[in-house]
Amino acid sequence: MKFDIVTIFPAMIEQPLAAGILGRAIERGTLDVKVRDLRDFTTDRHRVVDDVPYGGGPGMVLKPEPIFRALDAIEAERGRPSAVVMTSPQGTRFTQEEAQRLSRMAHIVFLCGRYEGVDERVRERATEELSIGDYVLSGGELPALVMIDAIARLVPGVVGDERSVAEDSFSRGLLDFPQYTRPARMTGSAEALKVPDVLLSGNHAEIRRWRKREALSRTLDRRPDLLTGASLDEEEQEILRELKGASHGRD
Ligand code: JBZ
Numbered sequence: 299m300k301f302d303i304v305t306i307f308p309a310m311i312e313q314p315l316a317a318g319i320l321g322r323a324i325e326r327g328t329l330d331v332k333v334r335d336l337r338d339f340t341t342d343r344h345r346v347v348d349d350v351p352y353g354g355g356p357g358m359v360l361k362p363e364p365i366f367r368a369l370d371a372i373e374a375e376r377g378r379p380s381a382v383v384m385t386s387p388q389g390t391r392f393t394q395e396e397a398q399r400l401s402r403m404a405h406i407v408f409l410c411g412r413y414e415g416v417d418e419r420v421r422e423r424a425t426e427e428l429s430i431g432d433y434v435l436s437g438g439e440l441p442a443l444v445m446i447d448a449i450a451r452l453v454p455g456v457v458g459d460e461r462s463v464a465e466d467s468f469s470r471g472l473l474d475f476p477q478y479t480r481p482a483r484m485t486g487s488a489e490a491l492k493v494p495d496v497l498l499s500g501n502h503a504e505i506r507r508w509r510k511r512e513a514l515s516r517t518l519d520r521r522p523d524l525l526t527g528a529s530l531d532e533e534e535q536e537i538l539r540e541l542k543g544a545s546h547g548r549d
Contacts, residue, residue: 307410
């Protein structure tokens with residue numbers, strides 16, 4: 299899958315993408331990522347990318363022409379992209395469902411906003427306008443990284459073990475069960491810091507049921523909104539009924 303990211307801070311994108319699972323997928327060629335410095339698409343001596351807003355007011359606005367030229371250059375070099383995403387606080391919410399939809403595309407361009415915003419005419423070139431959430435950020439680079447990470451891990455071959463993608467909490471619609479590793483008992487610590495016995499029992503049917511119960515109980519407790527969209531098997535529905543029964547009059 300191909301990604302192009304247009305930004306005035308290429309280093310903000312390059313370093314994070316070189317690390318971890320995505321970095322390895324880029325090395326292998328499973329992902330083809332190009333970061334484009336918006337200043338390379340200016341034509342003036344000072345490589346100016348911003349200007350004052352018409353109508354007055356504080357701050358600066360990203361100029362449209364360098365962005366148009368960047369998009370034209372990307373298209374000339376790599377073909378017409380499947381999507382041009384503008385990261386923006388005015389965008390619709392980026393969710394796991396959106397990540398799934400975008401992960402089926404062959405080539406996505408991200409436009410990262412900065413300053414007080416981007417010249418409105420740039421919106422004509424965007425096929426989607428997306429936001430990662432309701433908090434104030436300085437620019438679209440971190441949102442673009444968040445979206446690329448969520449999208450790319452759904453691309454076959456990016457995550458080594460396909461099982462971890464399938465079992466990820468938001469794919470299943472439930473929060474994760476608790477994880478433990480060695481040691482089974484922390485030296486000099488209390489009973490409370492022991493790994494639950496069931497996980498040491500070797501009884502895989504019991505372990506599976508315990509994990510289901512823990513995932514359901516955490517979801518019911520912390521994110522009950524997720525349960526409306528979750529697809530539960532027979533056993534999970536039964537455990538959930540038990541948990542709901544046990545919680546009556548406890549809140
Ligand atoms: C985003 C001006 O550039 C910005 C500022 C905030 C912001 C974005 C771009 S994208 N917030 C979000 O995804 O919520």
